[in-house]
Amino acid sequence: MERRQFLVAGALGPLAALSGCERREPLLRVSGITWVGYEPLFLARSLDLLPADRIRLIESPSNTNSLMQLASGEVEAATLTLDEFILARAGGIPVHVALVFDTSQGADVVMARPGIERLEDLAGKRIGVEETAAGALMLRKTLDAAGLKTDDVTRVAVIGGGHVDVYRGNKVDAVVSYEPFASRLESHGARRLHDSSAFPGLIVDVLAVSDRAIRRQPMALTELLAAYFEALGVVRSSPGRAHRLMAPRLGLSVEETARAYDGIALLGVSENRTWLEPPSTPLTKAARTVADIMQANTLIEHVPELSDIATARFLPEGP
Secondary structure (H helix, E strand, C coil), rough: CEEECCCCCCHHCCCCCCCCCCCCCCCEEEEECCCCCHHHHHHHCCCCCCCCEEEEECCEHHHHHHHHHHHHCCCCHHHHEEEHHHHHHCCCCCEEEEEEEEEECEEEEECCCCCCCHHHHCCCEEECCCCCHHHHHHHHHHHHHEEEECHHHHEEEECCCCCHHHHHCCCEEEEEEEECCCHHHHHHCCCCEEEECCCCCCCCEEEEEEHHHHHHHHHHHHHHHHHHHHHHHHHHHHHHHHHHHHHHCCCHHHHHHHHHHHEEEECCCCHHHHCCCCCCCHHHHHHHHHHHHHHHCCCCCCCCCCCEEEEECCCCCCC
């Protein structure tokens, strides 16, 4: 259930082209992991909004796995963070962003042990962080806010989803985390020290769609996004019902699920048009910032082409 564990770009190859044509669109397979921002997509399945004969959601243990599935052609679309989308592009996978699920506004957080009361108290401490752009961004912003340099702390590599284990094993004094793991850490005594509300719009979750699917399965993609936004409407109009349905898959209580959504901004249709339609200014700006961070942290060797990374053609009509 790791949200942001990256895949070495060299292991990614371009999707193989399929020959021939079919009268009926092939089954659209979408890989996704457990993360509050993606959960309305799985809620759509629970509400029977997805036609099972045309769209199949595949529950993935990690985004690394989702990237492998996307690269091999096992799936046509995957829920990814923006840095993972950039990694896919850098690895030669022809994909576009067809949906922006959310932007983090507090759900990504530095959790610290009791006694670490201020950011400055991180000096000399062990900080657990995943080797991803999102992790690097959170750590960099936290150290900047504390007036500290990288050498002032000890960085401990954490595997995605292993936040609670390293904390309980006393291997770290603080850990860069995100929901639902942040709430689980809180239940073990950790406290929230700093979060992504200090720099909204940089940690972004998207639906990456292969260019092959855009050509061959446009109707299914349209249906997928329509179902997603219908489920998102339930989250907004009947949050109590939605949280009860989503809590078991998230591994949280209903109350914890509700709190988890306080830290993200779920984007509706109109916001998605702003992010995805040309010139896609918010998405392109965020992508370039994240790509620069990835290159600086040697997560990618080169910044891929980012001028044309989105498509808004599958969004529903209306607001």
